[in-house]
Structure formats: C-alpha cells, structure tokens
Amino acid sequence: MNLKYLYNILCMLAVSLAATSCHDSDSTDEPDPPVPTRPSDSVHRTVLVYMLADNSLGTWSNDLSDLNEMLSAAATGALNGGRLIVYHSRPGTDSGKAPQLLEVTADGIETIKTYPDDPSIYSVDADRMSQVIDEVKALAPADDYGLVLWSHANGWMETSMSRSFGDDRRYTMKISSLAKALDGKDFSFIYFDCCSMASVEVMWELRHAAPVIVASGIELPADGMPYDLTLPYLFASGDPDVVGAASTTFDHYDSMIGSARTCAMTAVNTSAMQALADASGDIFAGVTEFDPSLSSVQPYFRSAVRTYMYDFEDYIERLNPTPAQIRAWRDALADAVVYKANTPSLFNLVDIDRYCGLGSYVILDSREISAFNYNEREWYRDVVSRSPLLATDNP
Structure with a gap:
C-alpha cells in the first residue's frame, strides 16, 4: 500500500466519522454541541x-x-x-x-x-x-x-x-x-x-x-x-x-x-x-408555424435520461428570424453567456456538435406546452407565448 493511498483512506475515514456523528434519539452518547449564540x-x-x-x-x-x-x-x-x-x-x-x-x-x-x-x-x-x-x-x-x-x-x-x-x-x-x-x-x-x-x-x-x-x-x-x-x-x-x-x-x-x-x-x-428575453421574444412573436426541422435541434441529453433540453441557439435559428433579429439575439446571448465549453460527446453516446451554453425546451406542437408543466414556467409566459401559435394557450 503506497503512502498516497493510505493518506486518502485516512482522510476518507476522518470525513466519514465527522459526517456521521449526529445524536440518534435512542443513543446514550453525549449530546451534540449547541449552536453558537454569537x-x-x-x-x-x-x-x-x-x-x-x-x-x-x-x-x-x-x-x-x-x-x-x-x-x-x-x-x-x-x-x-x-x-x-x-x-x-x-x-x-x-x-x-x-x-x-x-x-x-x-x-x-x-x-x-x-x-x-x-x-x-x-x-x-x-x-x-x-x-x-x-x-x-x-x-x-x-x-x-x-x-x-x-x-x-x-x-x-x-x-x-x-x-x-x-x-x-x-x-x-x-x-x-x-x-x-x-x-x-x-x-x-x-x-x-x-x-x-x-x-x-x-x-x-x-x-x-x-x-x-x-x-x-x-x-x-x-x-x-x-x-x-x-x-x-x-x-x-x-x-x-x-x-x-x-x-x-x-x-x-x-x-x-x-x-x-x-x-x-x-x-x-x-x-x-x-436583453436575451427581449431579443428572443421578438423572434417568437414572428413564429406562425412549426418548422419540421425543429425535430433535429441539437439535444443535450441521452435517451436513458431525458431532460428535453436542446441547444438554444440551434433552436432559435430554426425559427426563421430576420437578419437583424438574429444579430440582436446573438449579441444578447454573448452578453449573457460569459463562459461556455463542452467535450465532443456525452458519455460517447450523443455527439455535442453545438453548445451555445444554454439549453431550451423545443415546442413542436402547441399541445406540448403543458408537458412537464412547461406552460407554468416564467420563460414560457414571458417569452415563448408571444408566438401567435401559442397566444390562445396561455395559462
């Protein structure tokens, strides 16, 4: 057994003892120390x-x-x-x-x-x-x-x-x-x-x-x-x-x-x-149909653990914004996301070709807004629901 391994074992033992030292209701041990008053x-x-x-x-x-x-x-x-x-x-x-x-x-x-x-x-x-x-x-x-x-x-x-x-x-x-x-x-x-x-x-x-x-x-x-x-x-x-x-x-x-x-x-x-919400809302306000390509947005999850999060930039681009809208949106995203980085894949199961730093739920049909209570999210109410396709479905 090398010294580094022995040291790690001793540290883990010390942490385990400290983290399991609560006073059980049936224990006869000394009571836990009082919370400091000052x-x-x-x-x-x-x-x-x-x-x-x-x-x-x-x-x-x-x-x-x-x-x-x-x-x-x-x-x-x-x-x-x-x-x-x-x-x-x-x-x-x-x-x-x-x-x-x-x-x-x-x-x-x-x-x-x-x-x-x-x-x-x-x-x-x-x-x-x-x-x-x-x-x-x-x-x-x-x-x-x-x-x-x-x-x-x-x-x-x-x-x-x-x-x-x-x-x-x-x-x-x-x-x-x-x-x-x-x-x-x-x-x-x-x-x-x-x-x-x-x-x-x-x-x-x-x-x-x-x-x-x-x-x-x-x-x-x-x-x-x-x-x-x-x-x-x-x-x-x-x-x-x-x-x-x-x-x-x-x-x-x-x-x-x-x-x-x-x-x-x-x-x-x-x-x-x-600013990102404002720029996104302007784009959603022009969404009058669900583009079939939305089903191909970059996912951030694997099939065994479905978070239904997709790359937000890939999503926005498929909503057909005007050149001025997408420029304003990208400027807002750059101000909001101050750091982002990703490995090439998720557990070698899903390629991560796009990672703008923020995921988003993707709506393919107006009936999907209630999935997982999405229509109760502030982002849906404040931004996504500006689409004429969804305006009548607001909670």
Whole structure:
C-alpha cells in the first residue's frame, strides 16, 4: 500500500466519522454541541455548500469524496481566510441520521449543528433551505456569500416523477420553489454542482438570485466538481473567480479519456438575461408555424435520461428570424453567456456538435406546452407565448 493511498483512506475515514456523528434519539452518547449564540468575526467570504445526499449519490459515497476534497483544499490554504460551511443531508435521514451543518477548516471538519431528528422535514423544502441560509449568514458573517447547490437535478422539468433541483429521499424541489428560497439572499454567485441546470428557463427563473450562475447543460459524471481544484477560485481575493472554477471543472474532465471525457460548463451573467428575453421574444412573436426541422435541434441529453433540453441557439435559428433579429439575439446571448465549453460527446453516446451554453425546451406542437408543466414556467409566459401559435394557450 503506497503512502498516497493510505493518506486518502485516512482522510476518507476522518470525513466519514465527522459526517456521521449526529445524536440518534435512542443513543446514550453525549449530546451534540449547541449552536453558537454569537457569530465569529466577519470574513471576506463564506461559501455554503447545500449538499443533498440522501439519494444514490450518498449511497455511492460521492458526498464523502467531495468532503474529502474540500478538506484537502482547506489544508493547503485554499479558503484564503474565508469560511466553508456544508449543510449535509446525508443518507439515512429516515433511520436517525439527521442533517448536519458542518464547517470545513484546515484542521478538520467541525459539526456546528445537528438538526432535529424529524424525517417529515425535507431538505428540498423552500422553507428549510431559506432557514439554513439565514442560519449560515448569522453564524458565519461575511462581506460576500457564495452558494453551491449539490445533488441530482433535471433542469426546468416539474412533475412528480422528475426534479428541477435536488433529491431528498425521492422528494424534489421545483425551480419555482428554489427561486422562492433564494429570494433576497444576496449571493454573489451560485454554482450548480449537479446535472442539466444550464437552461434558459432556469436562468430566467433565477435571474434575481445571484449576479453569476454556473451550471452544466448536460448530464455530468457523478464525481461532480473537483473541489480540491476549484475552491481556490471561489475563495479568491476580491471577486470570486467563478469562471475560473467552471473552466477548471471542465478542464478536469476534458483531460480524461473514453466515456469519462464528458462535461459541459456555462457561466451566465444574469443581468443580461432581460436583453436575451427581449431579443428572443421578438423572434417568437414572428413564429406562425412549426418548422419540421425543429425535430433535429441539437439535444443535450441521452435517451436513458431525458431532460428535453436542446441547444438554444440551434433552436432559435430554426425559427426563421430576420437578419437583424438574429444579430440582436446573438449579441444578447454573448452578453449573457460569459463562459461556455463542452467535450465532443456525452458519455460517447450523443455527439455535442453545438453548445451555445444554454439549453431550451423545443415546442413542436402547441399541445406540448403543458408537458412537464412547461406552460407554468416564467420563460414560457414571458417569452415563448408571444408566438401567435401559442397566444390562445396561455395559462
């Protein structure tokens, strides 16, 4: 056994012990430490990782792997004087392993709080997320706050069998509920460490949640963001370098071979979303028929995991905009998408020949607007429904 392997095993053991130290209701162990009543001194940045792992990702120990990466980064000074807080909804909530609030430091992982052992409370509930954010801001005050959303995700889709963001014991969070939970929380960035959230529908719904949002338009490997490589960017002095974090994640996977070489990353300037919505709405207002070529728009998904996200630029081009309209639209897209990159394929199953940075649902027939509650999305109501073909179908 080489030393590096032994070191990794010991780190994983330490993380596992820290992450499973909650006080079970039938335990005779010492009670968990009380929540601090006074905040410590303010720092330049606090980053909250909202980690929902009571699902297959936790079963595969992806949460422990990522906590290990965070611990390694903190040990090398990556936090730059900032604070890294993790809300850990861990596997086994129904059997007494209640969610915990952890702090990752250069010295290890500290349990700040163990939440009440109440399996009826789900971490995908907007009120729980809002509560956690408020508690973190009180306990770890900072000049600037960042948010990482860690779990499964499925873009804008909202049905009982799909998820927008999150998976807590098979319960999920609608994108509208996520927008509600994040309203007024004043994050400088949001980084989606999950699949398929870089869609125009999601970015429009969350346009007021943070100035910059990082996400992927496609399904990502379960390992997700390499925290040991990206945390130095998120804790950079001055403004957080979220593009640096996104590009580092992309480069990490782009350097792999075979089906492991799968990644697409996007960084969006949300202040430019209004101009993109205006330019898109002008084009949809002229759509009087469904072009048969819409069935050939570049997909961002494989048949086994259907997110119904397609390349937004490829879609817009097939709506027959005027030369002036497409120029204005491309200018707006360039202002909104400040970074994008993609590997040549998705798990060697789907070629990614086009990736403008944002996905979109493609409507081939007016009867499809209610699929997955699409007609309840703000993007549909504010932009897509301007088409005369859809105007009479507005909710």
